[in-house]
Amino acid sequence: MLSAPPSRVAIIGAGLSGLTLAIALHRQGIACHLYELRDPTTSTSGALMLSPNALRILDTLGLYKQLSSQGYNFETIAFKNSEEVTTDRYYLGNEKLYQYKALRVYRQVLLTELRAMVDQLHIPVTYGLKFSHIISEDDNGVSFAFVDGSRASADILVGADGIHSTVRKYVAPGVEPKYSGQVAITCAIQKSKIIPEGVDYDMPVAIHGKHGAFVMAPQDIDGSEVLAGTQRAWPEQDRAGWDALLADKEKLLALFRTNIEDWPATAQTALNNVPENTLSIWPYYVVPKLERWYSPGKRVIILGDAAHAIPPTAGQGASQGFEDSFTLAAILPQLGANLPLDTALVYWKDMRQERVDKVIALTLQLNNSRLPQAEREKLEKDGKAWQSGDAGELGWLYNALVEEDVLAWVKTKTKVARTCPVDWITSKLVG
Ligand SMILES: Cc1cc2nc3c(=O)[nH]c(=O)nc-3n(C[C@H](O)[C@H](O)[C@H](O)COP(=O)(O)OP(=O)(O)OC[C@H]3O[C@@H](n4cnc5c(N)ncnc54)[C@H](O)[C@@H]3O)c2cc1C
Structure with missing residues (x-):
């Protein structure tokens, strides 16, 4: 030993x-x-x-x-309800309480x-x-x-x-x-395509709608590019199956937009402006x-x-x-x-x-x-x-x-x- x-x-x-x-x-x-x-x-x-x-x-x-x-x-990440009113906040960092702000990099x-x-x-x-x-x-x-x-x-x-x-x-x-049964579908999108110039909108944000949460999180230095995504129930695939889903941008976009009319306005705007080449998936395994x-x-x-x-x-x-x-x-x-x-x-x-x-x-x-x-x-x-x-x-x-x-x-x-x-x-x- x-x-x-x-x-x-x-x-x-x-x-x-x-x-x-x-x-x-x-x-x-x-x-x-x-x-x-x-x-x-x-x-x-x-x-x-x-x-x-x-x-x-x-x-x-x-x-x-x-x-x-x-x-x-x-x-923080703001939690908004389906009327897009902020109902709660979750701290991912804070200098006073935790010594560091959170960092998205x-x-x-x-x-x-x-x-x-x-x-x-x-x-x-x-x-x-x-x-x-x-x-x-x-x-x-x-x-x-x-x-x-x-x-x-x-x-x-x-x-x-x-x-x-x-x-x-x-x-x-x-x-x-083990596959959790859920896959996240995401895209990278310019914030200016979602939020009109001059409008102050809390980000990162999780909008809690009828079918779950729609998340938007800035990801570059000045916050101009935003990751937007939600998760969907989807059957488990083998590696080739996940690769095929990722490659089929049309299918992925349709899946991303399922029940689009049920999301609040900001999420709908994001879903209507998805740059298809940035669509990605993340099947949750634990x-x-x-x-x-x-x-x-x-x-x-x-x-x-x-x-x-x-x-x-x-x-x-x-x-x-x-x-x-x-x-x-x-x-x-x-x-x-x-x-x-x-x-x-x-x-x-x-x-x-x-x-x-x-x-x-x-x-x-x-x-x-x-x-x-x-x-x-x-x-x-x-x-x-x-x-x-x-x-x-x-x-x-x-x-x-x-x-x-x-x-x-x-x-x-x-x-x-x-x-x-x-x-x-x-x-x-x-x-
Ligand atoms: C889309 C996505 C978003 C995420 N977002 C977040 C987030 O916001 N915050 C967060 O904390 N976590 C996040 N995670 C989770 C995070 O990425 C992982 O927890 C983290 O990468 C784990 O690091 P790791 O080094 O243990 O494993 P990995 O990052 O998977 O690295 C494993 C390395 O081992 C190498 N390797 C594998 N097999 C072999 C082999 N046989 N021989 C030699 N090399 C090998 C691989 O090539 C790889 O470089 C996210 C994950 C994904 C997929």
Whole structure:
């Protein structure tokens, strides 16, 4: 059993969680190697909503300033009723309450900044290599293979390979992502096509209509481009089926516009101005709750979407991946005689699962607030649909100091916890 910090960590997947883990491990003085199946030139579309818990981690890693200047900074999403009257607000960020505004930023910008830092730190990344399977794990480490037949080894392997994770097949055999029955249909549209010049209209917004919610969220720096979308019940497809639906813009547009006359005026205007080439889909899959996020031999770990892909309504998918990576990187350098890997991993997984469970519960409440009116009102009475309460009520989520929590726990086991150098960013990037 490993009872010293690992000196070689392999990370499968250079997505948001994998890149963050690599930077966070480097900050802790632990060497790692990233393996990514895609080419670095592959570009990704769409934007992400990031809340203070994610932004605090990115800030600690020296990435916040350049990201916030490239995205749309805001505080709340307004909930409007079918008369387009604002009935409630949900805080996705707030400087006074949670230290940071929320940030909506293109995924490509986020990946580019994370990759740039990985390069600056000289962290090795092998692109175009697809992980295939674990060959063996024992007290000396883990060896693994790629689809092209090549092999590698490490003290620990971390699968940050997303919702359809191959590493998870080893950690939790037989567990597959489950389709929720809902697919989001979205488009990117100029705000000026929806809201007349000079009219002040709250955005981001979720308009709660007869058939659910129509969401509009600005996604570029000045808020002039808006993501507009809603979700529909749709039968599960295989990969080819989803690709075919995405390619059939006419069918997608018709689906997007189903019952158009039932939406309030602003949603109708958006639906009448959809730029077809920007139509996109997002079928909601979730990963069932896993018993473990690590293998019996503890040398293989999964995190991010590979461990817990969650529904999107609270905008916490990527943020929980950041937290997983940041906390795992905090705990690994603390391994020692009083803190072997198995004890550390049991604590880490339980602590992470508890937070993910709370996020899932919050997400369900938010989902319920987007249901058709009659169902929503019943659930509101039962306290099962989200309604705002006291100022700062999301402090448990946004103000959590997850690294400090890990170090406090480590101290109970080892009496002292090693902290990472305060001037880490300056020394590594300027030096
Ligand atoms: C349309 C959409 C909108 C979203 N909006 C938000 C939002 O607003 N806020 C939010 O917090 N979250 C959002 N999410 C969720 C968020 O994108 C995910 O939670 C996040 O990307 C998970 O990061 P990850 O690194 O764990 O996995 P991924 O981002 O899926 O990265 C996995 C990486 O592993 C690589 N990989 C996979 N298999 C292998 C293999 N066998 N070998 C080598 N490499 C491999 C992949 O190429 C990829 O680069 C959204 C998701 C979607 C689809």
